[in-house]
Amino acid sequence: MVQSLRLDHSICFSSQFCYHCARTTSTMSQSLIHLYEQIAESIRVRIALGELKPGDKLPTVRALAQQWTCTTSTVSRAYAMLAEEGLTTGQQGSGTRVAENPLPGTKPMLQWARLLNQAERFILDAVTQGHEPEQIQTAVSVALARWQTLQESIIPEPIETQTPTPLRFVGSHDLTMDLLARHLSKANAQAPLDLKFQGSLGGLIALARGTADFAGVHLYDQATDSYNRPFVERILPGQRVALVTLAYRDLGLILPPGNPQQITSLHDLTKSGVTWVNRQAGSGTRVWLDVQLNQHNISTDMIDGYAQEKSTHLHVAQAIQSGTATAGLGIYAAAAAYSLDFISLTQEIYQLVILEKVWETAVCQSLITIINSDPFKKSVNTLGGYDTIATGALFWIDP
Template sequence: MTYKFQIGLRPQWTLASEGDADPVPLQDMLALLAAIDASGNIAGACRACGLSYRHAWGVLRRFEGIFGTALLITNRRQGTQLSPFAQRLLWANRRIEARLMPTLESMASELQEELARLLPESGPHLRLHASHGFAVESLMQRMGGGAGLELRYRTAIEALASLERGECDLAGFQVPLGEFEEPIMARYAQWLHADDYLLIHLAVRNTGLFVVAGNPKHIHGIADLARGDVRFVNRQIGSSTRYLIGLMLQRANVSIGDVQGYESNEFTHMAIAAHIASGMADTGVGVETAARRFGLDFIPLVRERYFFAIRRSALETPAMRELLAIMRGPDYLGYVGQLAGYDTRDTGRLQTLDEAFS
């Protein structure tokens, strides 16, 4: 299906001040603060945002008046820096984007497919249910102009159950290499039938602990989560990463009751990274790419293989052939291959369950 349009959803903060009839959107101000934080000066931020110097100062002064506090700290030797208030505001925006974007992308994909089916030139499409990840996100972007790919972000268990019920065409799931492979596969076993399904290898990725740059708490492994001075942020209930964390804690003889923050919930690797980078936790578990994007240090724990499960009968459909061609193409392989911690040597490879887990 060739799309003539692309639907997207984005979160937006608004600010209502006393005496104002309408809330004021914070989007331009937050973009400007992010550019100042990245460039270290207002002139560079103006170029990045396409704003005049005068207009940029107007935006800043307006919101400083509304908030009643400074947003910038100017020092001749150190350049322009965000005030603690502005830093907290910017980190709140980064956390909410990391937390909400998968949900919004899934909703936008659903609406796009509903509308596309009403068009006269509507063609075949695929339904993908998978946990949020960088390789999945990139695949979605590259299929936007070709065969339709309708995306729902789900946990691995939810995705595999959807495939069993016929509610999707591809179900994404990850399996760690090594000692945790067997218990994870046992968790998936009731939905993975060797006679009915094939696997498409997506990538191998590094999963480990995120810590603040420089590792000031000297966190070195899972056993450190039991320390009283370590605040942990966990993935959501039902996710494979949360289940893996439980297995690793069990191996390390650490009770979940001793882990400060074990009952917390975040839904993506980027949300875990943003949570830690903003100072709300000391460590969490996710893929290496997310840690690097937020300037965090990374302590590797396991290597994971990520697969799409498909029905054997779906392999020769035009949409599935196009998806495999994109996955095996140089553009997609080049992008995923440069992601920190990702290995694409087997990307696009078809395997039986016996071949993958002999």
């Protein structure tokens, strides 16, 4: 007996076109998609999901017409469309069957249908567990960042051929910048951010050289016991710039699950068997670490792995998860992304440094609006280890 091609509507949650059952669920969709196209799509999806395999026989035209409550000519038109796409074959007297080798041109369409189906099932599962849509988006963003970090260690970075984007960012790595880029792209697709994580000092130097529009910094100055402003005044003298607080964040030791070496402070980094993974010179994290080591009279020569450098917090966390290091300094959100232990050492401020001429642009003002919005603050708090109480606070440094 040939099974019905309709799938269970109970797993649908789209208000428009349902890719699970390939039936429209609103009047608007019905007016946009012809019935024969809906029938064809339902079969495409089942082929993509592997529910219909090469050689499987499809229902007769008459049987399928009864299932869809339509004319046989409508079903025949759907079958003709599938045959033209190379998905099915048919001979007089033997019925319609799934093709043994679908045409190459149909593969992207089938792959997209499969991917969309998997994404919908993931979202449904997450919603069923009680997660909010914003939490799901943030989780996907962090997971993609982890995957990209892994790929960077395997695949050489391609040569950029695209034209420069409207707003160029150079500075310290922080997961909130990935969120900010996504929010800006959603609000204004024509003005994405060009993100380059080269450390806090690298960001300020890029501003001085004119190769960046704004930077992200968290530079601790021991002489004034303050963050960022002293460095901005030294590296960008005579320029009027805005300091915008993105968030306060927890900085501390990232350790393997269970903290097997019982590390509790920076003094423990000199223990036998402890392998450190460092941030690159010029990063705000490295600046803070070196100040602390100097204050506690801890020689860098006594720290195994001090010369091993990574360019982002996620790279540090990945090194610890993989076992190439047993301790590193980074933000809580990076440790949480890799399910690692974390011991907080301080709370630091992460700020954006924006040139006055850039501040006045429409794109920058869109960016500031997003930073001050509740949805952005909520997505930042979802990462964990952040405090958005001062997010959006503005301070001008005059020459």
